[in-house]
Amino acid sequence: MTSLPAARPFFGWRVVAATFLLAVFGWGVGFYGPPVYLHAVVARTGWPVTLVSTAVTVHFLFGALVVANLPRLHRAFGVPRVTVLGAALLAAGVAGWAVAAEPWQLFAAALASGGGWVALGAAAVNAIVAPWFVRNRPAALGMAYNGASVGGILFSPLWVALIGGLGFPAASVAVGLAMTLVVGLLSALVFAKTPESLGQQPDGDRPGKVDARPTPRHAEPLAGGGPWRDRRFITLAAAMALGLFAQIGLLAHLFSLLVPALGEGGAGLTMAAATLAAIAGRSLVGWLMPVSADRRLVACASLGVQVLGSLILAVAAMTVDGGAGLLAGILLFGLGIGNATSLPPLIAQAEFRADDAARVVPLIVAIGQAAYAFAPAAFGLLRAGPGAEPQAGLPLFLAAALVQAAAIAAFLWGRRSRRPAVGDNI
CATH class of the missing domain: 1.20.1250.20 (MFS general substrate transporter like domains)
Incomplete structure (x- = not known):
């Protein structure tokens, strides 16, 4: 008697774990980082707080413009490529914050960091997790989004320690390289896979199962x-x-x-x-x-x-x-x-x-x-x-x-x- 091959474990929860880590970097560097960058830039350059605050505004505003077009970018280039590019752009932007010698350089860095971080932010998390879940999507997204809060917990004191010990330029390069490496590995090993490529159904259901959720x-x-x-x-x-x-x-x-x-x-x-x-x-x-x-x-x-x-x-x-x-x-x-x-x-x-x-x-x-x-x-x-x-x-x-x-x-x-x-x- 020939036994049937064991079913492959549902990959969706690995996607959630990987996206959790993505959110840790995305929010830790792109959302909770700018308040620390503001203080570090003012302390290093002596520029007015209003000037550096405006750069923070540019960071978030340009990010809002980019995120509106993120689905189009995902369709054109694929989620893994866009995610890795976002991590690299965010890393380059933060390094620009650390070494900017003129205000125009600071604003150029803000464009790079703002455009990059949204590829690791809320819309990206949803785009990565959603194909794997229907019935359990709220729970899966909630677990993935918790990475955003953990990013704040970890990176707020971590940035202070790294900048104090290494200086802002060296700290930005160290974090940027680590982030780009981790996101690159996640994109290649996890985000490049889809339920269809693994022959799996959303929520790990058997093929042909009917979703019997009540209509609210x-x-x-x-x-x-x-x-x-x-x-x-x-x-x-x-x-x-x-x-x-x-x-x-x-x-x-x-x-x-x-x-x-x-x-x-x-x-x-x-x-x-x-x-x-x-x-x-x-x-x-x-x-x-x-x-x-x-x-x-x-x-x-x-x-x-x-x-x-x-x-x-x-x-x-x-x-x-x-x-x-x-x-x-x-x-x-x-x-x-x-x-x-x-x-x-x-x-x-x-x-x-x-x-x-x-x-x-x-x-x-x-x-x-x-x-x-x-x-x-x-x-x-x-x-x-x-x-x-x-x-x-x-x-x-x-x-x-x-x-x-x-x-x-x-x-x-x-x-x-x-x-x-x-x-x-x-």
């Missing part, structure tokens, strides 16, 4: 057939944009604001603690939010915690020894960091029909990205405004609280009188 009930359609006439969309987009604007604007300057009180090592560890708080906040909402909850109110509660954190930071900035207050404020502020990006899409899924939600979610994400790209420069102006000391954080903390309060108002303004039925859009 959905909420009301867009008013007037378009998003720009619908108050729910307008308020949701505004709330997400305002929340991210306050968040990214403050985070871009937070490291350099903490250094005078905590030192570079303490500031790096505190930034990592903020990221740990973000993981905790996102996990608590995921575990505790009831199916029937008004998700706008949950978002308001998350923002309310951040407002409290911003106000505690403002009080700590006015005291001589405000280390404990700074830590408490940052932990409270950090609890909402993850929810600022994860809750608005969940709100859209609860408030719009499936086909409308598919239009709404990319739009609100794009608007949010465009808004926060300008936040580092805008908050940089507050640091250099009339009467403001170079390291004074009080204006920034108060501005963050006010913008977050405006985001709460936008969420509340868009609430409907009728709550969605239990089971809708889950």
Whole structure:
């Protein structure tokens, strides 16, 4: 009797593990790195904070333009090639930040780093993981995206240690080479494979299995057939944009604001603690939010915690020894960091029909990205405004609280009188 060959283990979870590592580098170098680069460039060159903050804005804004075309690049050149090219471009850009001798060189480096990091960012993670999963896609993407938070935890203090020990140029080359090598190996060994090339089905299902997932009930359609006439969309987009604007604007300057009180090592560890708080906040909402909850109110509660954190930071900035207050404020502020990006899409899924939600979610994400790209420069102006000391954080903390309060108002303004039925859009 001839035995059948053993089925090959499902490769999708290896893809998730590899994409987790990709996200560690992508966010650790391309998202959490710029606040540290800002401080290092200002310390090395003596250039105004507003100038270097504008370069951070260019980094994020150009990245938003590139990510809008990332699916087209993936189709033209393939996911593995684009991912490796993104890693190499990001590495070259960060090295440019480290050695720029003229402002135009800094802005050229910002274009390279901003264009490169999005090939390792959220859209790339989704493009790599999605073909392997249908039924288990939310869980798989959640595990992969956790690499973004781990990247913040690891790289915020790591950049400080490497720059302090090796200098910014040598540190940028070391990290860039390691990142490019790792991403190259992942692309060749993992990302180049597809379910079709391995003869596997999404979720590891047997060929021919029918997906029996129930069709969820959905909420009301867009008013007037378009998003720009619908108050729910307008308020949701505004709330997400305002929340991210306050968040990214403050985070871009937070490291350099903490250094005078905590030192570079303490500031790096505190930034990592903020990221740990973000993981905790996102996990608590995921575990505790009831199916029937008004998700706008949950978002308001998350923002309310951040407002409290911003106000505690403002009080700590006015005291001589405000280390404990700074830590408490940052932990409270950090609890909402993850929810600022994860809750608005969940709100859209609860408030719009499936086909409308598919239009709404990319739009609100794009608007949010465009808004926060300008936040580092805008908050940089507050640091250099009339009467403001170079390291004074009080204006920034108060501005963050006010913008977050405006985001709460936008969420509340868009609430409907009728709550969605239990089971809708889950």
